[in-house]
Amino acid sequence: MSQARTESTILSNGVKMPWLGLGVWKVKDDGEAERSVASAIEAGYRSIDTAAAYNNETGVGAGIRNSGIARDDIFVTTKIWNAHQGYESTLTAFEDSRRKLGLDVVDLLLIHWPVKDKYTETWRALEKLYRDGFVRAIGVSNFQIHHLRDVISTSEFVPMVNQVEYHPLLTQTELHTFAKSSNIQLMAWSPLMQGNLDQSVFAEIGAKYGKSPAQVVLRWDLQNEVVTIPKSVNPVRQQENADIFDFTLTDEEVALISGLNRNQRFGPDPDNFNF
Template identity: 45%
Template sequence: MSQTPETGVRQFALNNGVAIPQVGFGVFQVPAEETQRIVEEALEAGYRHIDTAAAYRNEAGVGAAIAASGIPREELFITTKLRNGEQGSAAEAFENSRKALGLDVIDLYLIHWPVPSQGLFTQAWKVMEKLYADGQIRAIGVSNFLEDHLDTLLAEGGVVPAVNQIELHPTFQQSALALKSRSHGIAVEAYSPLGQGADLNARAVTALAEDKGATPAQIILAWHLAAGTIVIPKSSTPARMRENLAAASLSLGAADLEAISALEAGSRVGGDPAVAAHSQF
């Protein structure tokens, strides 16, 4: 890994050699009409990795912020995702996302959910493999894929996913899934890295925050980063954006990390990928 001097955020090498900033900025549930402003503020704060999705309906706002920022394209890493209801028309869906973002190339494109009841994710993956081979995507990956979904994709696909973006936070660590992903060279990326705020008040977290002179969010994000996990926290407040980014410079000792890991409680806050079948339309 190398470091970005301005923020201390490490550049994490994916399994194909593409570098991704280990701390990104997520725009889940950011209203379309506010997206450009909020993403511009995130870019000004120092973020260079933005995570969106077709299902969020705010790709155009992300694209507008990128265009307005004046930041060279090669300094930015942009992720978007294939909507569940479009797994059968992945090429068209990708082109719609690319146009909405106003980009020639997408840095990372993910299958948003496996939706096993559809039986279409391997078909979508093969389309993504072609887009990747054609240079329209720098890396392809998955989101919310459990062990059996990964097994299917690894058996039937030709490209090993670069990333598995999953719900992961102190009270829901999915350790076996993270281990399996990493064992195949698939980077683990955490969404809802703070448990949508539910983990911030845990005593182990607040005690460490007090001891380190840090915020509870910084403690949890530093725990993720120490494990080699990519994180995409979200905030609409510039001060909080900067605080989250500063977690990249926070070091936790082995005992500190163990205290956070001990919070595992199986507390999922999002949908269960084994059965989730929402179309996202």
């Protein structure tokens, strides 16, 4: 295992969070999640990103426990789903997630989406869980600048992480700048654009370094100081996605990839979602 795969960013509260993690969206809880997590940990991953809405927290927890790696060496993220938002319901939902994961403490707890008229109360519950020591860090997901300002203006803690759709076709520059200025770590979901990697520039740059288009895009994430969590249940692909610490893109290559932006989403718009 390359030690580089455990390289970490330091969140605003001093907690270390690996730059690379495994995403498990759409990974089934019929043994697939457990196997996927186990193979990723064997390949050197030390961060797993799940959510209540993924319905695989039980398998994720089993994969972690059976990995042979000390619990303190694995960074686990989960999220509060939309239907469970609100103060009391968030506390209840978290206990359910904690039970399924089989963990005493969760490393990072996020609000999954900014549900109107509920996310500030949900955040208040996350603050309580953080103060009480049940989570090591708290954050949000799919929050735009105005959502972040709402939370920051009424809260004790600034979100430590904002997980958003982020990739070369959706660079979210203003949001990224705001996050940096507020000491909020940006984290990319769907970093590989759900497989839409057919831009010639990825292959051209990859050929220079002996890397795949996916590896080029994931490296671009890291050089933009964005945590990345590519999803794969294939051990070979997991290994490939992790082999991004042995080359460096030039500033010109980073800019060339960033120039592909066209504000294209593959997922829902955080200002207009319905679930």
